[in-house]
Amino acid sequence: MQTIEDNTRSIGKEINLNQMDVEEIDNRVRPSVPLKPIISLKNKEYHTNWVTHTEIRRVVQSNLDNILNQTDETADSGLGGLQIDSSTGFGFTLGEGSKKEETAVSKDKVEEQKKKIESKWDDEEDEDDDEEIKRIIEEKSKSVKNMNEGLTIKQDDHIYSQFERSSVPGIQLAIGNIRMTLNYLMSQLGIGSNLEQLKPIMKEVYMSSYSQIKLIPCLPVNEFLLRQTKNRLVMPQNGVSIQNMKKLFNVYYFKFYSI
């Protein structure tokens, strides 16, 4: 306001500005698209214009599919506003057309299966049986929904994809592929029996290779520990290190002086 008034005075003209006009300008500066909820169900936190790290973590395809496969009420009310742009910065994109087609195909399949099951019992014309089958199907669908409703499914990091094919059992254990570690132990070291002794150690190693260090709020959390070697190679870091093992060794190494 002051700058405009000063400019007008310097030119020689005087323009009277109302505050109401300024408010209108302010309103135009704001985002033209209003905040639209992606899904109008219980998950009211997800908004297209509010892009944060937590949203990206929560809004995963599997989580969305569970919500999409719910009742038809959702399709009428909230699915029209399904707009997740690729502006997240973390590689999460969900177009409108392709995903809708997929969901439509999956819905058709489910309906066909239901019809097939129902058509088997049409000849007998027993309403009670049909009701029972419907009940069973509904219960099953409800149980599946309840199982996946509260879960937060995370996208796999690129680190996992890098070290998935490594033949080191330590790396496989740190990632969480326990079956692969057991296979490598058998092939490399010949450890095939008495694996119960290794169970607690494997647990400790797996748990110690993860952390929750949040350095920058907008970036994802550093969960998987990595270390830089002398040759500037990046290797995953377990809880097992030389220092820790030497510490353990030295506990009773010095006790042998009293033999």
Add this chain to the structure above:
Amino acid sequence: MQEALEIFRDIIKYSIFFIAADKSEENTVRELISSCTEYIYLTKLSLISDTVKSDKIKYAEVCSIMTACNLDSSMHRFLILKSAKAACKSIGNYITASMFIKKMLIYEKEVIKYIRYIFNNLAVFEFQKSFRSSKARV
């Protein structure tokens, strides 16, 4: 001793899941595993010797087997040789005892160095203790 045995075993189990970046790290872990195995032998034999302490001949036998372990520190070797020498002496087997004494003489200089180091540190620790106690009184 039982705790020591469990810990030495655990170290070997942990080393299975160690991720070595260089060859130097690999060599250090290998050395650690080899030393752990030797100490496991020693702890096992020491546990057996505790059970067979009443039988002097068997005790001497076990002690003489303990000397075959390739331990890292010369002090440990010296102490084991000393215990084996004493056990052989108690039986009257002076030939093997003299053999152990000859072996002990190899580690004499290192042991003396170690003992001097301990005594010096002890003097320092005693001085520190006395200084602290005097401070507390004041």
